[in-house]
Amino acid sequence: xxxxxxxxxxxxEVGLRxxxxxxxxxxxxxxxxxxxxxxxxxxxxxxxxxxxEKISLATVYNTVHAFxxxxxxxxxxxxxxxxxxxxNTSAHHHFFDEDTHELIDCxxxxxDKINIRKNITGKKINSVEVLVRVASDNQNQK
Amino acid sequence: xxxxxxxxxxxxEVGLRxxxxxxxxxxxxxxxxxxxxxxxxxxxxxxxxxxxEKISLATVYNTVHAFxxxxxxxxxxxxxxxxxxxxNTSAHHHFFDEDTHELIDCxxxxxDKINIRKNITGKKINSVEVLVRVASDNQNQK
DNA sequence: AATCTACATTATAATAATTCTAAACTATTG
DNA sequence: CAATAGTTTAGAATTATTATAATGTAGATT
Ligand SMILES: [Mn+2]
Ligand SMILES: [Mn+2]
Ligand SMILES: [Zn+2]
Ligand SMILES: [Zn+2]
Numbered sequence: 001x002x003x004x005x006x007x008x009x010x011x012x013e014v015g016l017r018x019x020x021x022x023x024x025x026x027x028x029x030x031x032x033x034x035x036x037x038x039x040x041x042x043x044x045x046x047x048x049x050x051x052x053e054k055i056s057l058a059t060v061y062n063t064v065h066a067f068x069x070x071x072x073x074x075x076x077x078x079x080x081x082x083x084x085x086x087x088n089t090s091a092h093h094h095f096f097d098e099d100t101h102e103l104i105d106c107x108x109x110x111x112d113k114i115n116i117r118k119n120i121t122g123k124k125i126n127s128v129e130v131l132v133r134v135a136s137d138n139q140n141q142k
Numbered sequence: 143x144x145x146x147x148x149x150x151x152x153x154x155e156v157g158l159r160x161x162x163x164x165x166x167x168x169x170x171x172x173x174x175x176x177x178x179x180x181x182x183x184x185x186x187x188x189x190x191x192x193x194x195e196k197i198s199l200a201t202v203y204n205t206v207h208a209f210x211x212x213x214x215x216x217x218x219x220x221x222x223x224x225x226x227x228x229x230n231t232s233a234h235h236h237f238f239d240e241d242t243h244e245l246i247d248c249x250x251x252x253x254d255k256i257n258i259r260k261n262i263t264g265k266k267i268n269s270v271e272v273l274v275r276v277a278s279d280n281q282n283q284k
Numbered sequence: 285a286a287t288c289t290a291c292a293t294t295a296t297a298a299t300a301a302t303t304c305t306a307a308a309c310t311a312t313t314g
Numbered sequence: 315c316a317a318t319a320g321t322t323t324a325g326a327a328t329t330a331t332t333a334t335a336a337t338g339t340a341g342a343t344t
Contacts, residue, residue: 019320058324061301075222080222082300083223098268124279126277129275137264205293222301289341290340293338294337296334296335296336298331299330299333302327303328310322
């Protein structure tokens with residue numbers, strides 16, 4: 001998946017102009033072994049480090065939302081005060097470490113399939129996601 | 143549970159001074175048949191309507207957070223741009239209607255018990271919550 | 285009941301996250 | 315290369331939330 005992917009192609013395919021900012025953002029986001037979670041500020045820092053030039057905060061916001069709309073990114077709600085994004089756009093569950101504020105992906109085998117018995121008339125289910133909040137176990141003093 | 147509960151007592155018991163603002167807030171929040179979900183702005187409006195006087199936004203924020211700390215309220219994360227609170231403080235799952243932005247409680251029978259197989263060393267599970275996003279089913283045109 | 289004191293409320297300012305604006309820039313098309 | 319539509323940018327605006335500091339009040343002490 002990584003290597004030196006052709007992000008220009010990828011961007012064109014979905015109708016986004018391959019500007020140097022977007023290509024750089026693609027490299028930061030997708031040119032890696034594993035998917036990851038980030039906040040906008042994380043991303044601005046990562047991009048700025050990889051580029052000599054600065055990147056405008058507005059561009060990062062705009063582009064993240066453009067990517068989100070195209071299905072390249074997914075927004076995760078764990079904290080009502082900050083947006084977390086995920087380069088893993090598949091349906092999956094999360095652990096959230098309340099000590100470190102770190103998000104951890106679950107894979108298929110970690111949580112049994114969720115069985116929903118409730119049905120809301122006229123509505124279809126778009127997603128079913130589990131959030132498991134964890135924190136350090138400070139009751140080891142038996 | 144409703145009736146004309148003694149909120150003064152309740153507040154005293156946990157060490158909160160029963161000020162008229164807090165008593166009014168208790169009435170708005172708990173003097174009703176069913177639990178409900180709200181945003182800070184919802185709550186400010188509801189309180190203002192029930193009181194002749196205005197209530198300070200800062201007081202609503204402070205008191206909501208005081209209540210949250212005491213376990214009277216629970217914060218729900220569905221949208222990274224706004225805080226939702228819940229007077230149902232028990233562990234429960236939600237449906238979120240993406241059309242109306244309405245939160246709907248699930249009860250025990252709606253979703254089978256979640257079985258978590260993953261374990262993070264040194265961490266204990268604080269909560270396991272499911273969020274089911276629904277939206278209007280616009281594929282009725284067979 | 286008058287006084288005291290710690291805690292609360294308030295209006296307002298400050299901060300933080302996000303979005304908007306409008307001018308300058310650039311990728312693509314012809 | 316010019317024209318054009320889409321993009322980036324700095325900075326202003328907006329929104330949600332938190333901090334500040336003066337004023338008010340509940341509950342205790344006299
Ligand atoms: Mn967003
Ligand atoms: Mn909060
Ligand atoms: Zn993830
Ligand atoms: Zn609820």
